Amino acid sequence: MIRSMTGFGRCETEIDGREITVEIKSVNHRYFEFSCRSPRGYSFIDDKLKSFINEKVSRGKIDVFVGIGARDDTPSEVSVNHSLVSGYLNAMKEIADTYGIENDATVVSISRFPDVYTVHKAAEDEEKITADVLSAAQIALDSFIEMREREGEKMKADILSRANTILDIVSQIEQRSPQTVEEYENRLLERIRQTLDGLNVEIDEQRVLTEVAVFADKVAVAEETVRLRSHFEQLNSFLEQDIPVGRKIDFIIQEMNREANTIGSKVQDAELAHKVVDIKGEIEKIREQVQNIE
Template sequence: MSLSMTGYGQSAVDYQGYHVSIEVKSVNHRYCEVVFRMPREWSRFEDSLRRAVQTRIGRGRVDVYINKENNGESPNAVLNHAMVKAYLQAAEELKPYGIQGELTVRDMLSLPDVLVSPGGLPMDEAQQQEWHDALLQGLNKALDGLVQMRSKEGAFLVKDIEERLGRLESLHGEMAELAPEVPEEYRKRLRQRIESLDDGSLAVDEHIFGMEVALFAERCNVEEELIRLRSHLEQCRELLNQKGPVGRKLDFLIQEMNREVNTIGSKANHLTLVNRVVEMKAELEKIREQAANVE
C-alpha cells in the first residue's frame, strides 16, 4: 500500500541521568532528504542514524530533532580533567619567560571548557556504542509512529485517487462510445449544409464528398489515444497497490494521461467529446495534487 510523505512521530529515552526526546517530521520532497538537529557531541552518530532513517523512509524531507535534559540524576557540570591538565601544563611552560603567579581555583574555573556537561566529556568506544544504541532505539520508536501516520494518511490518499480513477474510467467509456459517431455526425451535417445551399445549380460529386468525410474521419480518429489512456489508468491502479515509493511513477503517468487527453481534445471536433475532455482534465488535476503527497 502506498504511503503519504507527510507524518510525525516522537519518542523519549531516559539514559545515564538524561531525558532524551526525539521528534521526527516528514513533508513532501522529490528525493529522500534527512536533516538532523541535535547536540553537537552526538554529531559522530549522525551518519549511522541517517542510514537508519533511510531504511524506513523511501521519499520525502525528514527533520529529526533530538534534545536532552538533565533529569536530576546526574550533575549539570563536571570537570574536564584533560583541559585542567592542559592549562596547568601551559602555566608551567610560561614560567621560563619570567611570568610570575599561580593559577587559583577561581582562575581555573573561569577558563573555557574546564566545566562541561557530562555528555561533553570524551567517551571511549564502549560509552560511544552505548549512547549510539540508546539513540538508535529512540529513533526507531519515533520512526514507528511516523510510518504509522504516513501509512494511515496514504490509505486515505489511495482511496481518493482510486475514486477519481473510477470517474476517469467512466468518462473514458463515454468517450470510447462517442468517438465512432463523430465522422457519421460530420457526414450528416455536411450533407445538410450542401443541401441548404443547393439552389438547383450545384452538382454534388459523391466521390469528392466521400473523400472529404474520409479525411475528416482520419483527422478526428482518437482510437490510439483512448487505448493508451486505458493502459495508463490500469497502470495507475496497479501502482497504488504496490509497496515502496511510487509517487514519481504516478506523477509520470498523470503527465502522460494529460498528454493523451489534450490530443483527444484537439482532434475530436465534437462538442460532447470536448466537454468530456474538460471533465477529465479537471479530475486529472485533482489526482495530480493528491499524488504529489504519495511517497
C-alpha cells in the same frame, strides 16, 4: 502500501537513567534530504540516524530533533582557572587603588566572571549512547511511518476515485465520438443540397464519403482512449505495490496529460471539448496528490 511524504513521529523515553527524545517530521521532496539537530558534543549520532532512517524512508525532506539528558550518576570534575582568577583580582585591586574605592571582591563575585570554572565530564560510551538513541528512534520511526501510511491510504482512495471519474468520461467520449462523424455527414449533405438547390446537378456520393472518411480519421480518438485506459491500468498496479512508486506515477500522469491534450486537439464537438476539460482537471488533481507520494 502507498505512503505520503508527510509524517511525524516522536519518542520520549528514559534508558539507563538518561532521558532521550527523538522527533521525526517530513514534508515532500524530490529526493531524500536529511537534517538532524542533536545536542552539542553528540554529533557522532547524526550519520547513524541518517542511515537508520534512510533504510525505511526513500523520499522526503526529513528533519530530526534529538534530545539527550545527562545521567544522574555521571561523574563531573570542576577545576578553577587560577591564572585567570589572579588576573581578575589584580585588575580589581588596580581599579580600587587608582580610583580610591573599596575593593569588595568576594568568592561569589569572582565566580560570576566568565571562564573561572571549567567543567570536565567523564568520557561517555559513544556506542552505548548511539544504541540508546537508535532504540528511541525506532519507536519514533514506527509512529512516523504509520502516519505516512494512513495519509497514503487516503491519497490512494482519492486518486482511485478520480481515476474512475476520468474513465467514465472516457467512455462517454468513446460513445459520442462516432456520433459526431454521423452528424458531420448529415450536415455536409444538407449544405450540399442547399447549395445545389434549383440546379440540375446530382450529388457525388463517393466524394461525400471521401470527405466524411477524412473527417472521421481526423477526429478519431480511439487510439488515445485505449492508451489512456492502459495508463490507468498501470496506475492501479503501482498503487498496489509495497515499494516507493511516486516517481513512476508522476511519469504516468505526464503521459495521461499528453493523451488528454491529443484528444482535445482532435475533437470538433463542443460537448466532447467540455469533457476533455473535465478529464484534464481531474488529472491535474491527481498530479497534485502524486507530488506527495513517496
